[in-house]
Amino acid sequence: MTDKNRLPAVGVLLITTPRFRDLGQGTPGGVYRERKEREAARVVEALAAFSAPVFPGVVYTRDDLAAAMRGFDQANVDMVFACFLSWSDDFAWIRFLRDMRPAPVLFASIVRDSLGFEDSMTEDRFVEFLSAGALVGMLEASGSASRFARPMMERTIGSLSEVAARCADFAKAAKARTALRASTFGLLPSMNEVMWSTYVDIYDLFMKAGPETRFLSVPALEKEIAGLPEGAVARATEAILAAYEADATVDRIKMEASVAASLGLEALCRRAGVDVLVLNDIEPVLMRSLGLRPGFTPCPGTSDVTVVPEGDIGGALAVYISKLIAGKSVFFAEPFHIDREKGVFAAGHAGPNDYTDPEGKTIISRDERFARTDYKHAGAPFAWHTVSPGEKTMVHVSQCAGRFKLVCAVVDALPCPHHLAGYSHGLFRPRKDMTAFFQELMDIGVTQHYAIVAGDHRRALADFAKIMDFDFRQL
Secondary structure (H helix, E strand, O other): OOOOOOOOEEEEEEEOOHHHOOOOOOOOOOOHHHHHHHHHHHHHHHHOOOOEEEOOOOEOOHHHHHHHHHHHHHHOOOEEEEEEOOOOOOHHHHHHHHHOOOOOEEEEEEOOOOOOOOOOOOHHHHHHHHHOOHHHHHHHHHHHHHHHOOOOEEEEEEOHHHHHHHHHHHHHHHHHHHHHHOOEEEEEOOOOOOOHHHOOOHHHHHHHHOOEEEEOOHHHHHHHHHOOOOOHHHHHHHHHHHHOEEOOOOOHHHHHHHHHHHHHHHHHHHHHOOOEEEEOOOOHHHHHHHOOOOOOOOOOOOOOOEEEOOOOHHHHHHHHHHHHHHOOOOEEEEEEEEEOOOOEEEEEEOOOOOOOOOOOEEEEEEOHHHOOOOOOOOOOEEEEEEOOOEEEEEEEEEEEOOEEEEEEEEEEEEOOOOOOOOOEEEEEEEOOOHHHHHHHHHHHOOOOOEEEEEOOOHHHHHHHHHHHOOEEEEO
16 A cells, blocks of 8 residues: 655756866865755755655766666656756756656756856856856757657746745655555445446556556455454544534444444455545445445544545545645535525535544534435434635546546635535635636536645646646636
């Protein structure tokens, strides 16, 4: 199962020319080589604020480049940060473009905050003039970059702080690509037969998005529930009740049945090596067998398994990508209705959802949607969550004409009381006219399911879509 909490591994490729290497002997600024080492140290320090840099040293020669690429491969870097420290012969760069394994590359040019010399009339200032020639190197390198047209390459120019900020978003996207290629989705027990628009080709899922799919069964889940360690259900139930308010509808026996089913889901995923469980939580055989819809994933102490409802693999991708990029709790929702008077739309979802965001509010309450059915544990409690106020990114993923599409928008979540029984929910306001917002979604052609995560992550999502060759729309 993938490590979602590690820092992105960034290979740092800093190129310059051997022709200048030993210039500046005895000057106040030192020889060219020493100036480049100081500059490289500043770059690596800036990248280390958000990543785990893999820096093999400044690249001067073909041999330096070959060693750097071997180091990047050995470290299995998520991306390469490539930058010219001055003008350079381009023999190293063109070999990088040709020989580096497929990987996201951010080709950057750093503009000095201060030039560092007034003229080139002394040897010291002349060497510094040569040292400051990164613009020459970048422009020369840009032509070869276009001729090779490597996929997954992005370009940026700015101050060191601006370039580092740009790299931080790109690194999140590159790490998400690596994680997806090492991840496994589990489908239990099937996609939803009444929601065909959510279907994706699972071969394409593996080939174009990364995860493989494993098919899990209801009998296997029942076996996991029956085999839970003694006391595990009671301990998890107590932990949940200690952490969240419970209302008067809660039946302790039914709650323990729901907690047991939730623990069983997570145990089944661990046994199968599944990172993301796509649960068709309203499938009749599942409901009859369990007598309820599991309502407490993630269980206390769980950080390695993500569960999404309604058998929607595209929705699962949206949630997992959002979690990988943002590193936060992600809410699974569908827009319910527009309230014209208040200028908001309500969105949420029944069934399992991430209720652990400390900024939101969770109440343990009865699942009203099934309270009047004849299921064995009808009305079993679930974690009833309302989304915290603040800036949120909505993310959608689905498939059309053999391609994955990623759609995102920033919306503002407003304070929201618990008022939609049986559904975790929130109130949201887009940053454009409400009708125009949903008209655009209608015209793009989406489905009803969205991941919602705190913060603005549009830049990293755009990078991710480009890296993955997904169609991308930002509202």
